[in-house]
Amino acid sequence: MEYSIKHGDPAKQRTDCLVLGVFSRSQLSPLAQQANKASKGYLQSILKRGDMTGESGQQLMLYDVPGIQAGRVMLIGLGKQKDLNRKGYIKALTSAINSLDKGHAIDALWGLCDLEISDIASIADMVRDTVTHAEESLYQFTETKSEVKKSSRPLKRLGLLLHDKRHLKSAKKSLIQGKAIANGVKFTKDLGNLPGNICTPTYLADQARKLARNQDTLKVQVLDEKQMQKLGMGALLSVSRGSRQPAKLIIMDYQGGKPGAKPVVLVGKGLTFDAGGISLKPGPAMDEMKYDMCGGASVFGTMQACLEMQLPINLIGVVPSSENLPDGNANKPGDVVTSMSGQTIEILNTDAEGRLILCDALTYSERFNPAAVIDIATLTGACIVALGNEASGLMANNETLADELLKAGTRTGDRAWQLPLWDDYQEQLNSNFADMANIGGKGAGTITAACFLSRYTKKFKWAHLDIAGTAWQSGSAKGATGRPVPMLIHFLMERCGQ
Ligand code: BES
Ligand code: MN
Ligand code: ZN
Numbered sequence: 001m002e003y004s005i006k007h008g009d010p011a012k013q014r015t016d017c018l019v020l021g022v023f024s025r026s027q028l029s030p031l032a033q034q035a036n037k038a039s040k041g042y043l044q045s046i047l048k049r050g051d052m053t054g055e056s057g058q059q060l061m062l063y064d065v066p067g068i069q070a071g072r073v074m075l076i077g078l079g080k081q082k083d084l085n086r087k088g089y090i091k092a093l094t095s096a097i098n099s100l101d102k103g104h105a106i107d108a109l110w111g112l113c114d115l116e117i118s119d120i121a122s123i124a125d126m127v128r129d130t131v132t133h134a135e136e137s138l139y140q141f142t143e144t145k146s147e148v149k150k151s152s153r154p155l156k157r158l159g160l161l162l163h164d165k166r167h168l169k170s171a172k173k174s175l176i177q178g179k180a181i182a183n184g185v186k187f188t189k190d191l192g193n194l195p196g197n198i199c200t201p202t203y204l205a206d207q208a209r210k211l212a213r214n215q216d217t218l219k220v221q222v223l224d225e226k227q228m229q230k231l232g233m234g235a236l237l238s239v240s241r242g243s244r245q246p247a248k249l250i251i252m253d254y255q256g257g258k259p260g261a262k263p264v265v266l267v268g269k270g271l272t273f274d275a276g277g278i279s280l281k282p283g284p285a286m287d288e289m290k291y292d293m294c295g296g297a298s299v300f301g302t303m304q305a306c307l308e309m310q311l312p313i314n315l316i317g318v319v320p321s322s323e324n325l326p327d328g329n330a331n332k333p334g335d336v337v338t339s340m341s342g343q344t345i346e347i348l349n350t351d352a353e354g355r356l357i358l359c360d361a362l363t364y365s366e367r368f369n370p371a372a373v374i375d376i377a378t379l380t381g382a383c384i385v386a387l388g389n390e391a392s393g394l395m396a397n398n399e400t401l402a403d404e405l406l407k408a409g410t411r412t413g414d415r416a417w418q419l420p421l422w423d424d425y426q427e428q429l430n431s432n433f434a435d436m437a438n439i440g441g442k443g444a445g446t447i448t449a450a451c452f453l454s455r456y457t458k459k460f461k462w463a464h465l466d467i468a469g470t471a472w473q474s475g476s477a478k479g480a481t482g483r484p485v486p487m488l489i490h491f492l493m494e495r496c497g498q
Helices: 030-038 042-048 086-102 123-138 165-193 201-212 225-231 234-240 286-309 354-368 381-387 399-412 423-429 445-454 485-495
Strands: 002-007 017-023 059-063 072-077 107-110 157-162 218-223 248-255 264-268 270-274 314-324 335-338 344-347 372-377 392-396 416-418 462-466
Touching: 002 123, 002 165, 017 030, 017 086, 030 042, 042 059, 042 072, 059 086, 072 086, 086 123, 123 157, 123 165, 157 165, 165 286, 165 485, 201 218, 201 248, 201 270, 201 286, 201 314, 218 225, 225 234, 225 354, 234 314, 234 335, 234 354, 248 286, 264 286, 264 354, 264 485, 270 286, 270 354, 286 314, 286 372, 286 485, 314 354, 344 354, 354 372, 354 445, 372 399, 372 485, 381 392, 381 445, 392 399, 392 445, 399 416, 399 462, 399 485, 423 445, 445 462
Parallel strands: 002 157, 017 072, 017 107, 107 157, 264 314, 264 372, 270 314, 372 462, 392 416
Antiparallel strands: 059 072, 218 248, 248 314, 335 344, 392 462
């Protein structure tokens, strides 16, 4: 969809549909009040009849409202004014956009950027959230369907009407950011939703090359198994031994900042299918393990958004990519492998493969002399037990970095919750046969996974995001969410003062 920022009298705007907000007890929002005046009280008189009272979830379409240029006026119920938060706003937005898309209007004017919402800090954030969630509501994954159901007259243009002219400049900038974030989220979702037989490590590598095509600021390098062998990546390569798809290490180098400035490095788990290996997973919902590359996909999406915004920062994306399958050549419980760092690992469970590919990618990241390294991974089922599908798990060896990420999450509604990374948990990884085991005991599975990674991140500031519960949704709405792209981009924007 196309977006624009508008300002002026709502009554005088040419559009197929002017959308306005109404609070409980028929309280009109500021822009709705303005439109009501122009209509000589017509809006208020319609509300008086009681069909619409402003409760959340309500929608009322009016045609040919006197004094209003727009052919239609859509009133959206928002509930009690003082209770309106981001969640409620997005719910109203989603249902309005879906109705508009199904209806006859091709062009609409969103007159709800005048609202004050407690957990949306500014008009700039409001504009960004509006664009990203409007796109979210229209998202459909169609690549693997032979026939696509489409609206006959889809909504094509959405103007965002500002109440206060002074916000024009910042809103326009936010609009560009919002579109870039939405496109990044869409890219991440599309990669996640693709099945494992299409989205292989080689496919991901090709996507990275495609992203860098005709871009001066982005360079891509893909290491094959032979090159990884030379670097001593014995942990990563042990995972792909059981697969016929060759592993890839994808490196994306975006130089948007000052030459020589230390980069932020994002490392994303790119397991294109995780059957568990010899420690085979149970059958139910195993299809969802195509999503085990969503950490990697979030690095792709974040990279694409930075590129689109030309963010003034140096950013490196590293995506170790492999399948994890059972095979005569696959890792076996008890096998000992040597990582690139030289540390040896006893593989007690072949299904704890994410940390095996990540540890070598993290060691590899040392060469970039990073300002900070953040890894993003669908790493542990235990994280879903701990935090459900609301928050990503966050663990870090640096509190400032952790705080920056938590803040970026709160600001975008893409939240994380921090878990402790105390030394006390480390002993669960003791092994009689290697420097460490690849699994801990029964408790604190998310933390012991992070403890494992912490042994490969001593040389830099590091944070780990476990997105097992947040990267995709199960059930009838099964699909990738694009998280934590909004959080990551916000973190990066703050880092470079945007
Ligand atoms: N990719 C999985 C984690 C996962 C499972 C994410 C289910 C989302 C939903 C990971 O590779 C894995 O299998 N982890 C094991 C670790 C265990 C063997 C210590 C797990 O969580 O069961
Ligand atoms: Mn696994
Ligand atoms: Zn996995």
